[in-house]
Structure formats: structure tokens, C-alpha cells
Amino acid sequence: xxDTTPTINTYLSDMLALExxxxxxxxxxxxxxxxxxxxxxxxxxxxxxxxxRSHERALESRLESLGGHAGSPVKSTVSSALGxxxxxxxxxxxxxxxxxxxDDYTAMSLASAGYTMLQTTxxxxxxxxxAQLAKEHLSDYASIIMKLSATLPTVxxxxxxxxxxxxxxxxxxxAERATEAAWREGAERSRHNGSN
Numbered sequence: 001x002x003d004t005t006p007t008i009n010t011y012l013s014d015m016l017a018l019e020x021x022x023x024x025x026x027x028x029x030x031x032x033x034x035x036x037x038x039x040x041x042x043x044x045x046x047x048x049x050x051x052x053r054s055h056e057r058a059l060e061s062r063l064e065s066l067g068g069h070a071g072s073p074v075k076s077t078v079s080s081a082l083g084x085x086x087x088x089x090x091x092x093x094x095x096x097x098x099x100x101x102x103d104d105y106t107a108m109s110l111a112s113a114g115y116t117m118l119q120t121t122x123x124x125x126x127x128x129x130x131a132q133l134a135k136e137h138l139s140d141y142a143s144i145i146m147k148l149s150a151t152l153p154t155v156x157x158x159x160x161x162x163x164x165x166x167x168x169x170x171x172x173x174x175a176e177r178a179t180e181a182a183w184r185e186g187a188e189r190s191r192h193n194g195s196n
Contacts, residue, residue, distance in 0.1 A: 004125040009068035011118045012130065015137075016059040018114055022107050023052045029100050038158055041097050044144070044151050048104060051140045062133055098156045105148045112141045149179050 026049045029035050035042050063069065119134035153175035160167045 004127070005066050005068075008122060008125060008127050008130055009063060009066055011121050012059055012063045012066070013068060015111070015114050015118055015134075016056065016063065018111055019052050019056045019059060022104075022111060023049070023056065025100070025107075026052060026104065029104075032100075035097055035100065038097055038155065040151055040158075041101060041155050044101070044147050045104070047147065048108070048144050051144055055137050055140070058133055058137070062130060066130075096159065098152060098159045101148050101152055101155055105145055105152075108141045108145050108148070112138055112145070115141065146183060149183065150176060153179065 026045060029045045030042070030049050035045060115134045115138040119131050119138065122128070122131035122134060153172050156175075157167055157169065157172045
């Protein structure tokens with residue numbers, strides 16, 4: 001039977017590189033004085049940093065236990081994808097903190113797809129420990145992405161105010177409710193479609 005460890009190690013190494021790539025802007029954001037001055041944004045970014053650091057340590061440990069190493073840089077395709085997404089988003093809006101959170105949301109969605117692939121690969125190759133690790137990390141990102149989504153209305157309104165715009169503050173609560181409803185409806189639709 002062929003040795004499947006190199007395949008698992010490649011996926012683990014890719015995810016470790018991606019987590020490290022995610023950590024760089026998150027660590028910048030956590031120290032950004034504008035983010036610090038906006039507690040709602042700062043809390044969610046701090047949680048994202050803690051998640052990414054925890055993932056980094058767990059991936060390093062799993063790679064080590066399988067005899068792999070974490071020396072490879074982010075693969076060019078992953079780096080290009082993140083760079084292209086960030087550039088497109090950066091050109092589309094002016095608000096700084098909302099921009100950070102939207103970029104974080106996008107990058108964590110990419111990481112979620114990676115963890116889905118890692119979990120699937122590990123299960124297909126009978127590596128339950130790696131599959132469980134990937135499942136836990138995917139769950140972490142699902143949770144923080146939902147928190148980022150719920151935080152975006154408040155942060156967007158605050159950014160608009162900071163730019164000098166006159167805004168209808170009541171829109172914040174309405175946008176938060178609409179976002180929560182969309183997540184619930186999406187989950188319900190997914191359950192319903194899955195049962196067909």
C-alpha cells in the first residue's frame with residue numbers, strides 16, 4: 001500500500017503557510033490605533049489573531065508528528081489568490097477598518113475551503129487525527145466569519161461617520177438583523193436542499 005503521509009504533509013504545510021499569511025495583516029490590525037479605538041472591531045480581530053496562532057501551533061505539531069516540516073513558503077497560487085482578492089476589494093471602497101474586516105473575511109473563507117479539502121483528504125486517506133484537526137479549524141473559522149459578518153454593519157457606519165458623512169444610525173441594527181437572517185436562511189436552505 002502506498003505511503004499517504006507525503007500527501008497529508010503537503011496539505012498540512014499548505015494550510016500552515018496560509019495561516020502564517022493570514023497572521024501578518026491580523027497582527028498589524030490588532031496594533032492599528034484606529035482599530036484599537038473601535039472596541040467592536042478590535043475584539044473580533046483579537047479573536048481572529050488568537051485563532052490563527054492556535055491553528056499555526058496545532059499544524060506545526062501535527063506536521064512534526066508525521067515527520068514533515070514547515071519550511072515552505074506560501075505557494076504562489078495561494079499568495080496570488082489572496083493578493084488579487086485584497087487588491088480588488090481595496091479598489092472598491094474607502095473605509096479603512098471595514099476594509100480590514102472584509103479582507104479578513106475573504107481570507108478566512110479561503111482558509112475554510114482549504115480546511116474542507118484537508119479534512120476530506122485526511123478522511124479519504126484514513127488519517128483521522130488530521131481530519132479531526134481540520135474539522136476543528138474549519139469550525140473556528142465558521143464561527144469567526146459569522147462574527148465578522150455581524151460586526152461589519154457597526155464598523156461600516158462608524159467608518160462613514162469618521163469620514164464626515166451624515167449617516168442614519170438606525171440602519172446599523174437593521175443591517176445586523178438582515179445579516180443574521182441571511183445566515184439563518186442560508187443554513188436552512190442548505191439543510192433543505194441537502195435532504196432532497
